[in-house]
């Protein structure tokens with residue numbers, strides 16, 4: 024099975040490096056879905072060795088229910104989206120692995136004040152997977168050769184390093200500026216289609232900026248350690264929100280009470 028994956032990858036590589044007539048490089052996703060899932064499974068095993076997974080089954084179920092609702096409306100349907108809660112109240116972060124495994128830290132759950140805000144973060148992570156950002160980001164960072172070795176299981180220590188250094192708490196500028204913009208726009212659409220109030224993304228971003236300023240501003244939260252700058256992202260989200268009629272938005276509940284019951288009370 025692994026040999027087949029590598030062969031598939033090499034076939035795709037043969038088409039890499041193409042340019043459009045305008046001289047723009049064509050965005051090539053060099054990981055097939057099967058390879059992406061395989062890499063994601065390996066990274067997920069590493070992450071779950073390194074992090075403390077929450078044992079609160081009700082909390083996991085709640086998060087999974089929101090994830091399923093959002094996953095159904097995502098533009099990519101050839102992967103399974105799953106969310107796992109990491110028990111770490113000091114880390115305000117969430118991340119997606121290639122192939123659809125996603126993680127949320129309890130520190131992030133505590134910062135959210137309603138379900139729409141949490142769903143907004145989750146939709147953003149789903150959007151990265153949905154828009155195939157991992158194939159692009161991983162190729163850029165590690166190159167074809169290393170990715171091939173990782174897929175063959177030839178570099179277990181590098182895989183462990185990637186798990187802790189790139190994802191989890193160390194995520195630094197993994198996605199491009201365009202990736203982040205696209206993920207924000209897609210996320211807002213997924214939220215809306217899934218029946219969540221898209222305003223949650225804006226209020227969450229405002230909260231994170233306040234949190235970041237409280238922490239001194241010089242050390243961005245892991246979820247922020249990417250460009251574009253957060254103020255710019257906030258302004259963009261506010262612009263995107265205007266696509267959705269305000270009267271309609273106001274009729275959708277933010278599910279504040281439900282969030283308090285299902286999450287905040289449990290994390291005290």
Ligand SMILES: [Zn+2]
Pocket residue numbers: 147151198203206
């Ligand atoms: Zn992102």
